Amino acid sequence: MRRDLNELAGVEHDVLVIGGGIQGACIAWDAALRGLKVALVERDDFGAATSANSLRIVHGGIRYLARADFARMRESIRERSALLRVAPGLVEPLGVLVPTGAPGVPGKAAFGAALALTHALSPARNRHLDPSRRIAAGRIVSRPECQRLFPALNTATFNGGALWYDARMTRPERLTLAFVVSAASAGARVANHAEAEDFEIRHGAVRSVRILDRLSGARHEVRGRQVVIAAGPWTEELSGRAGRRANLPGGDPRHALALNLVIGRRISEVAVGLRSSAASEADPGGSGGRFLFLSPQEHTTLLGTWYGMADPSTDPGPALDRGAEVLLAEFNRACPGLGLAPGDVIGRQWGRLPLKAGLESGPSTSLAERPRVGGRNGSCPANLLTVEAVKYTTARAVAQEVVDGVLASMGLRQRECRTAETALVGAELSGGDLPPLAQRVLYAVREEMAMTLGDVVYRRTELGDPPGPSREALGLAAQLVGDALGWDEKRRAAEQASALRPGAV
Numbered sequence: 001m002r003r004d005l006n007e008l009a010g011v012e013h014d015v016l017v018i019g020g021g022i023q024g025a026c027i028a029w030d031a032a033l034r035g036l037k038v039a040l041v042e043r044d045d046f047g048a049a050t051s052a053n054s055l056r057i058v059h060g061g062i063r064y065l066a067r068a069d070f071a072r073m074r075e076s077i078r079e080r081s082a083l084l085r086v087a088p089g090l091v092e093p094l095g096v097l098v099p100t101g102a103p104g105v106p107g108k109a110a111f112g113a114a115l116a117l118t119h120a121l122s123p124a125r126n127r128h129l130d131p132s133r134r135i136a137a138g139r140i141v142s143r144p145e146c147q148r149l150f151p152a153l154n155t156a157t158f159n160g161g162a163l164w165y166d167a168r169m170t171r172p173e174r175l176t177l178a179f180v181v182s183a184a185s186a187g188a189r190v191a192n193h194a195e196a197e198d199f200e201i202r203h204g205a206v207r208s209v210r211i212l213d214r215l216s217g218a219r220h221e222v223r224g225r226q227v228v229i230a231a232g233p234w235t236e237e238l239s240g241r242a243g244r245r246a247n248l249p250g251g252d253p254r255h256a257l258a259l260n261l262v263i264g265r266r267i268s269e270v271a272v273g274l275r276s277s278a279a280s281e282a283d284p285g286g287s288g289g290r291f292l293f294l295s296p297q298e299h300t301t302l303l304g305t306w307y308g309m310a311d312p313s314t315d316p317g318p319a320l321d322r323g324a325e326v327l328l329a330e331f332n333r334a335c336p337g338l339g340l341a342p343g344d345v346i347g348r349q350w351g352r353l354p355l356k357a358g359l360e361s362g363p364s365t366s367l368a369e370r371p372r373v374g375g376r377n378g379s380c381p382a383n384l385l386t387v388e389a390v391k392y393t394t395a396r397a398v399a400q401e402v403v404d405g406v407l408a409s410m411g412l413r414q415r416e417c418r419t420a421e422t423a424l425v426g427a428e429l430s431g432g433d434l435p436p437l438a439q440r441v442l443y444a445v446r447e448e449m450a451m452t453l454g455d456v457v458y459r460r461t462e463l464g465d466p467p468g469p470s471r472e473a474l475g476l477a478a479q480l481v482g483d484a485l486g487w488d489e490k491r492r493a494a495e496q497a498s499a500l501r502p503g504a505v
């Protein structure tokens with residue numbers, strides 16, 4: 001992948017996508033695969049924001065059964081299969097265990113019926129899947145089996161459990177990158193560290209977008225016949241700069257903070273869901289008593305998720321500190337046998353998620369459930385579309401809808417979407433060992449548009465995995481990256497300092 005903002009500014013694209021999280025990356029890949037001339041710009045690095053900070057679960061949507069929302073459930077099942085198919089090296093099946101018997105948790109009979117229905121609703125879930133990536137049927141497990149799967153469970157109330165299979169992204173940041181690399185290999189022009197600053201509007205349409213190259217400081221006018229803003233929690237603010245007025249009731253908070261903790265050891269082989277006893281007032285954004293999940297990673301475990309209200313104008317630090325305490329305490333009440341201590345926590349992952357905010361039925365401070373696809377109304381430039389995702393899992397399907405809309409807006413005949421079947425570049429199943437780290441660092445710089453030390457450490461290799469890189473590893477990587485990119489001593493030291501800063505992602 002080559003980063004060339006002069007080239008990007010030199011042609012008119014069919015579609016200019018702003019935002020290189022999973023949503024923008026999926027849109028760029030789909031549009032490029034359907035033969036459109038695509039540009040993608042990302043202010044920071046691809047997948048560096050919300051998309052790098054999820055619980056990494058590709059949901060099959062069993063939760064939607066409780067409200068008989070079969071359409072959403074089918075969509076989740078379809079998307080889980082699509083990701084297992086197109087990115088087999090980055091997505092794998094994950095067992096999920098929910099112990100039964102505790103107050104507020106459905107009983108074995110209810111779970112048994114739900115699992116049978118899930119099975120019946122997903123006959124094609126393993127179509128064209130590598131055998132190692134197939135989703136087995138869920139089942140009810142006995143108390144001893146439940147305890148074997150999760151030995152820390154020692155409460156008197158539990159009487160067994162429900163075990164089903166979802167999927168896990170092993171590295172969400174690399175999965176986002178795989179969509180970007182695939183888009184580039186299909187002809188898209190992509191650039192990271194390239195920020196959309198402002199919009200030139202002429203005759204009610206976006207004529208060009210001013211892009212700041214954050215590495216050189218140069219500014220470029222980039223043109224797209226259609227412009228799509230997929231800037232996650234920044235979408236509303238950015239589209240406001242293009243003159244779009246979101247039809248949101250004023251005053252309501254738009255986003256919640258969402259936080260996961262990284263526990264420094266792998267606690268179980270399966271993900272475990274336990275009902276929190278917290279009342280709704282301790283669960284802003286939710287209705288109280290939600291499920292807390294432990295999700296196993298290679299060497300660690302993610303514990304999530306705490307939600308709190310986010311005021312974008314204030315530093316989220318104090319709220320996240322409080323959230324980390326509350327989450328740990330809530331989890332320890334639900335599972336005293338594990339006795340997690342603050343010292344077990346080696347990292348935090350957080351982001352902002354959209355709230356219903358009056359746009360969907362239900363309390364305005366509950367998490368949004370539907371992606372926000374906007375545009376084509378009175379206040380919006382005619383060729384501007386906006387999209388804010390609510391789930392990593394369904395970003396591919398949302399992209400399909402967006403690209404259908406782009407083709408329609410351009411007056412073009414619909415072309416078949418092939419992203420659910422086409423293998424992503426660089427996300428194939430790899431049975432063998434990875435090449436040596438030094439080789440991968442150089443590959444990241446030469447082929448994967450790593451432009452800073454942080455890009456290499458946090459999103460192209462495992463060097464930055466919690467608790468973060470050692471000084472030695474960082475020094476070695478800085479040497480390699482610096483030699484490849486021609487950095488002087490001063491730049492090398494600055495990159496090292498920036499990559500060591502906590503939260504330097």
Ligand SMILES: Cc1cc2nc3c(=O)[nH]c(=O)nc-3n(C[C@H](O)[C@H](O)[C@H](O)COP(=O)(O)OP(=O)(O)OC[C@H]3O[C@@H](n4cnc5c(N)ncnc54)[C@H](O)[C@@H]3O)c2cc1C
Pocket residue numbers: 018019020021022023024041042043044045046047048049050051052053054055056057058059194195196197230231232233234238258259260304305349350351352353388389390391392393394
């Ligand atoms: C704690 C937590 C746990 C979660 N767990 C799960 C889970 O288990 N499963 C699941 O499916 N989903 C989960 N999610 C939700 C999921 O992560 C998000 O819905 C998804 O990542 C959003 O992707 P996005 O591309 O819309 O946003 P982002 O990833 O935030 O991407 C938007 C991008 O736009 C860029 N940008 C902003 N302004 C500009 C500009 N002016 N110019 C250029 N670029 C710009 C940003 O730098 C950013 O990279 C979780 C989220 C959180 C926070």
